[in-house]
Amino acid sequence: MKLLNQSLKYLSISILGIVTVWSVVFYMNMLNEIKGSIDEGLENYKRIIIRKAQVDSSILTKTYFDESFFTLRKIGTDKALGMRDSYIDTEIYMQDADDQAPEPEPVRMLTTAFENNGQYYELKVANSMVEEDDLINELFWDVVWLYILLIAGIMVVNNIVLKKLWKPFYDFLKELKSYRLGSTQKLPATNTQTKEFLDLQQAVSTLLQHSLAAFEQQKEFIGNASHELQTPLAMVTNKLELLFEQDDLKEGTAEKIAEVFQIIERLTRLNKSLLLLSKIDNKQFLDNREISLNDIVRQTVSELEEISSFKALTTTVDEQDKLLINIDPTLANIIVSNLLKNAIFHNAKKGRVAIILSKDTLRVSNTGATEPLDSAKVFNRFHKTEAQVNGTGLGLSIVKAIADLYGFAISYHFDNGIPANHSWRVHRPCAYLMQSF
Template identity: 30%
Template sequence: MKLLVKTTLYYVIASLLFFIFAGFIIVYDYNKILDQEINKLLINSEEIITTQLVNDISLESLNNYEQVITKTNSKNYLDNPIFKDTTRYDIIDDNFHEYRMLRVTRRIGNDYYDISIFRSLIQPNTLIQQVLISLFIVFLSLLAFLIISNLLISRKVWLPFKETLNTLATYELGSTKPITLNKTNTREFNQLNEIIYAMTTKIKYDYVNLKEFTENVAHEIQTPLAIIRRKCEKLLQTDQLNAEQMAEITAIYTNCIRLSKVNRGLTLLTKIESGAYQVEKNVNLTEVLASQIAHYDEMISLKELHFKKDIHHVILHDMNSELAVVLLSNFIRNAIHHTHKGGTLKIATGERDISFYNTGANGKIDTELFNRFKKSDSSSLGLGLSIITKICRLYNIELSYDYEDTTHKFRLLF
């Protein structure tokens, strides 16, 4: 949920709660005032009737639909006015309506009179309904005004923040162009931009240093490794070494080659993670796959593999062409390496996928092998599948693995 929508939603909820509470208070006070006015009206009417009774006005002339006066011997309501709501049948409307009633007993001379006075509540109730409707319309209009004004004002206020986000989204770490953030008249946004500028400057500085360090290490290590390898090759070709010395030099030579491969693998991983490879549009992966298969033809023949190839679909994908070679060659090399001699190897393409099948007796591999330095055997460097995983994540390629009937299946979905 967007920040602007979220804050507006909170304003709406808070406003609704406030309006409900305020409406309840207004209606309660208004209803209380109406009740007091009706009660005063009933008291005034009762005082007039009492005065008329004192002046010997006949009961027949005083009794009507809204007031009933009778002589009584009861003293239950003597000088104690009682107010209550009741319903009465209206002959004209042929329906029952709500009324407020005042009942009191008065002594006039030697006689007691039971006085009941009624006032209709139709008009007050109708008035309250009209007030509620008016309040609802006013509150609804005010709420709409608050929502619209909040959206417009917040959109203008938060515009610099959105511009900062857009700038960060388009900023490339390896770019030599410095990040530019616009100044605003809001102090907090200016402070945010200053912090972001300082952070990106530091990150860029560290990135350049790391990149230079990686390139220097990769270059400098290869030279002494090449010297050690040549020296070992020269010593291995002489006849002056005994068996123990030959074994020691062979171990040095093997580990030298291994270290060289590790160096190249780590350098490649570092470049991938730092975004050193530029994206190319519509790289023809089918052509890259065909060229890599031809490159490994000799290895396939040496292991006497039953090789099946079905790469008739043209697959285009936006990625770096060098990393496309690395990705597909790793899959082919791993499939050849882990297929027993005389086994079956199959490479097939679909409309949007490339699949690699190879037979193997070791069972289903552990998915931990996709992490760096996890090895399937002692001869593995533990970097191949890690490089594959990095490339797949970088270019949104879905990688899946399955094992069935002694056959490993790797699938790349583009």
């Protein structure tokens, strides 16, 4: 979740709590004010009735509610002395002009006791709350709508304000995402006067400058090391070739020179592979374009045809769909070449290599050893099996590094059939979730 949305979420929750508490308190206060006003009217009405009863004794016989909204009845002395004025919300049956029969209506009722000529009477005085209930109901919905409009207004205003406030941050983040060491000349920056954002920009710029300096030093070191190593290797190779041309060379000596020559070739390949890995890790391949792996697969199969024929291998290419990926052409060739070389060099005599291309996946399968490889180590650098003594142990590591660079996934699967089958698949993440071997 974006920081802006998180700010709005917590702000909305806080405002929700505050406004909810305020609405409840406001509603209860208004309700108490209304009932307090009605109770004052009932108290005044009680005093008027008691005074009238002292003058007109016929009032004392009124035992039912009518338009005068009060009733009287005799009670005992003990009960009268124990009574206190009480106010309750209740209902009584009343009949309006448009009612066919009496209906219960909400009222506020005062119950009290008084003495008249030595007799004690219970007095119940009621006041209709029909209008007051309508007022309370209207007040309640007014508070609800006020609450909704207030929340909506605060969220809209804060969304606009916070978006404007955080815009420099998101602009800076966008530039930072597009920044590439060694290729982007200008450091990420944004136009803002906010101190925190300026401090962030300064800290990031300092960090990038240190990283850029370390990157340039590392690149220079790798280039120099590779060049310095390549020169003596070339000199040793030339001297070995001169020794081979001598006529008086003994057979045993020639064999040892040939072994040294193979070691030198392995060192040369290792030097080139390590340099390539370093360039991939440092993201020095930036000539990305849409590449058809179908074309590269056909070309590589043709280039490796002599080696396949020497081992009597059967190679099949199943182009189910056109596989287009956005990648540096050099790295695309390395992926296909390393997978096919791995499938050919570690294949059984008269075995087969099967290549399948779909819309999202390149799959290379080959016959070979009857035991599965260690899937946890197979992509590790310098990992070799006993049959790979002459390899550098970096071919699959390079494929894995390229796949990681472009967000592809690479997987290994072993099928213990007859013959045993080893499969390598490079695929987009979505294809990995939808497909299985």
